[in-house]
Amino acid sequence: MEVVIVADARSGGDLVAEAVASLIDRRPDALLGVATGSTPAPVYEALAARARSGRVDTKALRIAQLDEYVGLPPEHPESYRAVIRREVLEPLGLDDDAFLGPDGMAADLSEACSAYDRALAAAGGVDLQLLGIGTDGHIGFNEPCSSLASRTRIKTLTRRTRRDNARFFDDDEERVPRHVITQGVGTILEARHLVLFATGEGKAEAVAAAVEGPVSAACPASALQLHPHATIVVDEAAASALTRADYFRQAYAAKPDWQGL
Numbered sequence: 088m089e090v091v092i093v094a095d096a097r098s099g100g101d102l103v104a105e106a107v108a109s110l111i112d113r114r115p116d117a118l119l120g121v122a123t124g125s126t127p128a129p130v131y132e133a134l135a136a137r138a139r140s141g142r143v144d145t146k147a148l149r150i151a152q153l154d155e156y157v158g159l160p161p162e163h164p165e166s167y168r169a170v171i172r173r174e175v176l177e178p179l180g181l182d183d184d185a186f187l188g189p190d191g192m193a194a195d196l197s198e199a200c201s202a203y204d205r206a207l208a209a210a211g212g213v214d215l216q217l218l219g220i221g222t223d224g225h226i227g228f229n230e231p232c233s234s235l236a237s238r239t240r241i242k243t244l245t246r247r248t249r250r251d252n253a254r255f256f257d258d259d260e261e262r263v264p265r266h267v268i269t270q271g272v273g274t275i276l277e278a279r280h281l282v283l284f285a286t287g288e289g290k291a292e293a294v295a296a297a298v299e300g301p302v303s304a305a306c307p308a309s310a311l312q313l314h315p316h317a318t319i320v321v322d323e324a325a326a327s328a329l330t331r332a333d334y335f336r337q338a339y340a341a342k343p344d345w346q347g348l
């Protein structure tokens with residue numbers, strides 16, 4: 088596991104976007120797994136800027152969704168499908184054909200979850216999965232005590248996550264859906280490269296538990312310790328509870344440029 092400490096959200100976004108651009112250079116039709124929420128916005132902005140200036144050609148790129156609210160139609164502005172269309176697909180000039188995601192409106196939700204796992208496998212698997220982290224250590228919407236072997240399935244959001252996400256629903260926690268479909272921790276671990284991006288002091292405790300704590304379902308993000316290629320990019324504030332921050336800085340400073348992330 089590599090931990091890269093950056094000055095701020097903007098430089099982190101730029102670094103992660105560069106890693107995505109380099110993947111696309113190597114593999115133009117890569118399957119990029121995307122997260123929603125506030126954190127990845129600087130990544131998507133930096134990637135879109137590269138696409139606009141012709142520094143990366145995204146026309147064959149494919150996008151896979153990490154999670155989705157149950158019961159929000161795709162036209163709802165806060166459905167994750169709508170968020171990804173707005174923040175990722177449109178800025179990169181991609182249409183819905185480039186997009187894979189679970190159906191949070193399906194009559195048979197269990198089948199929709201299994202169908203999504205099958206679709207990801209049929210697409211060749213995720214090349215690079217961008218992840219955020221919840222203040223409670225969740226990745227995707229795998230809340231604490233999610234099985235580390237879990238597959239895509241329905242989960243119930245914790246009170247804390249619904250409170251955290253109320254800002255997208257006029258600060259009304261009651262309007263945040265209770266249920267979600269999320270790629271399981273086991274599904275996420277199948278991606279070839281995991282890049283978790285975290286910014287702000289509110290994430291410091293969760294980041295420290297994920298990076299330096301034991302591998303435990305109590306902190307689903309700690310499962311990244313089991314992955315052969317996991318990169319954690321954090322700003323100074325999100326890194327503030329790491330006891331080994333100095334080592335992480337030294338290791339990254341000594342890394343040859345050609346290695347990338």
Ligand code: F6R
Nearest residue numbers: 122123124125126219220221227
């Ligand atoms: C959403 C997702 C979540 C978020 C996490 C952090 O697709 O995967 O795990 O990444 O809740 O959200 P923000 O970035 O809004 O703090």
